[in-house]
Amino acid sequence: MDPYALLGVSRDATQDEIKRAYRKRARQLHPDANPGDSAAEEQFKQVTHAYELVGDPERRRRFDQFGDGGSNSGGGGQDPFGFGDIFGAFFGGDSFGGRRGGPQRAPDAEAILDLDLSEAAFGITRRVEIELMTACADCEGSGCAPGTHPSTCSDCGGAGEVRQVRRSILGQIVTAAPCQRCSGLGNIVPSPCTHCSGVGVVRGTRTLEVEVPPGIDSGQRLRLTGRGPSAPRGGPNGDLYVTIRVRSHATLRRDGYDLIQVCRIPMTSAALGTHLTITTLDGDIEIEVPPGTQHGSVFRERGRGIPVLQGRGRGDLLVQVDVAIPQRLSDEESDVLRRFAEMRGEEVTSVDEHGFFSRLRSAFQ
Ligand SMILES: [Zn+2]
Ligand SMILES: [Zn+2]
Secondary structure (H helix, E strand, C coil): CCCHHHHHCCCCCHHHHHHHHHHHHHHHHCCCCCCCCCCHHHHHHHHHHHHHHCHHHHHHHHHHHHHHHHHHCCCCCCCCCCCCHHHHHHHHHHCCCCCCCCCCCCEEEEEEECCCCCHHCCCEEEEEEEEEEEEEECCCCCECCCCCCECCCCCCCCCCCCEEEEEECEEEEEEEEECCCCCCCEECCCCCCCCCCCEEEEEEEEEEEEEEECCCCCCCEEEEECCCCCHHCCCCCCCCEEEEEECCCCEEEEEEEEEEEEEEEEEEHHCCEEEEEEEEEEEEEEEEEEECCCCCCEEEECCCCECCCCCCEEEEEEEEEECCCCCCCHHHHHHHHHHHHHCCCCCCEEEECCCCCEECCCCCC
């Protein structure tokens, strides 16, 4: 959904202009002014939602950058590829009012950008090639053969739509439909460009630089205003939405703005203490595991996590220690452990290979 189009303002309108446009539209469409008109009620809701998105400067900034999905970007990880709302918004509905003659705005397009964890964390400018409808080079997007110009459609007089008035028992009913002759564009190309058959756009490849802000997470979308497909016959470009997908990291897992790393250490290291070398996004660091560390203990390295998207500071790195209990002990190792248990006055109940219990407390006496 494009709140600017719904409100009938340009993308660089001031907050004041947006407010005035909303008040005007809301007055026209308000349910009290249109009792029983469900279409007006639906439009009223859409216009109100549009105003919610761009009526406040902070929310508007988010919307301009991230589209509809960015307005509720909280922690990371939500909205895993919730494309539903986007597809609904741009491929389904061309139905919002204000369809006038003349070049129409191109639909929006969507692309996916795969990033490594550190690229998502620190941000990156990535050059991407994307296949889009682009303006025809031969006719510069006009659709007209060289030296010719479009002429006003005679069926609709350039309005792009044809109105019909019918009388019924309920009174006059006015219906408007897109003009068939000019496909709603309001003009006709008398001698079409041969390269694009008069459409003004051809399928092509465009190279774009996508600036990814630090802290972005999988499923979040960037909105590249006006950098989407070109429109037939010189209409405004659509937007390009870039959905971010972050590849999983070998050792680090993201949780909001924190990073989690699980380290497995032998039980002897847990008991005696040790140093661990941890790979972080900033390079390797060493952390100290004190003697007597328990299974599941978590060590927090402040500020070694993900930078906060559009904010300050970074999350933390949480190093979780898993204590590995040795398996398949040799006879000698078992003896040492039994003696160790004995020294500590711990009762040892063994299970032999046939599954029988035997008490060994006195075996060494
Ligand atoms: Zn052309
Ligand atoms: Zn027409």
